[in-house]
Amino acid sequence: MNKLVLALLTVGLLAGCGSKKDKSGKDAFTFEDFRRLFAEAKLPYKLTPESLQEKSADSTAISPEVLKEFLTDTLGKSDFPEGTAVKFYPVAAIDGAAVNYFVVKAVGKSATTAYICFLDKKGHYLNRLPAGKVDDKKDLHYFSIDTRQVIKVTNEKELSAGHKATREDFFGVADNGATTLIMTNSAGDAAAGQLFNPIDTLKATHKLSGDYISGENSIISIRDGDDAKSFLFFISFSKDKTGCKGELSGTGHFTGANKGEYKDKETDCGIAFQFASGKVSIREIGGCGAYRGVRCFFEGSFTKKSKAK
Numbered sequence: 001m002n003k004l005v006l007a008l009l010t011v012g013l014l015a016g017c018g019s020k021k022d023k024s025g026k027d028a029f030t031f032e033d034f035r036r037l038f039a040e041a042k043l044p045y046k047l048t049p050e051s052l053q054e055k056s057a058d059s060t061a062i063s064p065e066v067l068k069e070f071l072t073d074t075l076g077k078s079d080f081p082e083g084t085a086v087k088f089y090p091v092a093a094i095d096g097a098a099v100n101y102f103v104v105k106a107v108g109k110s111a112t113t114a115y116i117c118f119l120d121k122k123g124h125y126l127n128r129l130p131a132g133k134v135d136d137k138k139d140l141h142y143f144s145i146d147t148r149q150v151i152k153v154t155n156e157k158e159l160s161a162g163h164k165a166t167r168e169d170f171f172g173v174a175d176n177g178a179t180t181l182i183m184t185n186s187a188g189d190a191a192a193g194q195l196f197n198p199i200d201t202l203k204a205t206h207k208l209s210g211d212y213i214s215g216e217n218s219i220i221s222i223r224d225g226d227d228a229k230s231f232l233f234f235i236s237f238s239k240d241k242t243g244c245k246g247e248l249s250g251t252g253h254f255t256g257a258n259k260g261e262y263k264d265k266e267t268d269c270g271i272a273f274q275f276a277s278g279k280v281s282i283r284e285i286g287g288c289g290a291y292r293g294v295r296c297f298f299e300g301s302f303t304k305k306s307k308a309k
Contacts, residue, residue, distance in 0.1 A: 031123040034070045037062065038093035038102060044266055045094055046144035047103060048293045050244065052114055052132050056089040056105065071117050071125050076106045079130055084108045096149050098175040099126060111135035116143070116151065118177035126177025144290075147266045149173060150182065198249060199223045199234045206231065208258075212280045212302035220280055220302045229254050233262065235271070235282070239296050246292030261285070271298055278304040
């Protein structure tokens with residue numbers, strides 16, 4: 001056989017092996033192609049109301065055929081009125097220990113909803129959890145997934161102008177995609193200044209321990225650590241003008257008599273604490289976008305709250 005003909009046949013054979021065809025002879029859309037539609041993300045992960053509200057290009061929408069093949073064509077059936085035109089957009093793909101998480105945004109006429117879809121390691125759809133929503137009622141629903149793969153869904157309901165009630169639902173996910181409600185925290189009416197503080201009842205004997213506030217809806221809570229060189233903290237803030245929010249908790253270490261620092265083990269997030277005259281100032285020393293909105297930062301000065309007599 002002519003060497004040139006043999007070479008051309010070899011190239012054609014290799015090219016044929018490199019692509020899959022469907023019944024019509026077109027290149028098949030594989031699961032790898034589907035995954036590439038999503039931005040790769042890592043734990044911890046947080047979807048904020050601000051990012052959920054951002055407009056997505058129509059060209060990035062997932063077609064009904066692709067949605068049905070790799071997820072389910074009933075994804076938004078129970079959350080949107082019958083007959084509503086809904087477009088689905090890929091947001092993020094996150095690898096978990098037993099299951100992988102695909103975050104999908106569904107946009108309707110008056111509401112935008114976020115779903116966490118659970119797929120096994122072979123790419124088979126298992127289940128989904130509605131975990132985010134913004135609508136014209138000003139109620140907000142958003143979520144985060146921590147490094148232990150616990151999903152926290154936060155629900156904020158506006159009671160009156162500037163006053164909100166907050167509920168946090170924590171879910172665990174089984175290997176088969178089934179979700180279990182682990183616990184629920186209710187912050188009550190924020191108008192009464194009752195922000196939910198997970199470390200509120202812990203020991204606070206250190207001279208710098210206590211609650212530092214800024215306005216009605218922002219707090220830095222400092223509690224005693226396991227030793228004299230460490231401290232526990234909880235930060236929750238809400239910017240009045242932008243509505244941007246952030247929340248972070250962990251263990252910091254004192255780097256001086258009136259200075260402290262926190263570094264997240266899972267991300268490059270870091271917070272510097274400066275204590276002085278009954279106040280604490282904070283600033284980011286690393287990217288903490290996983291714990292706050294995109295238009296705000298962990299920064300500012302907070303005043304120590306007097307202890308109740």
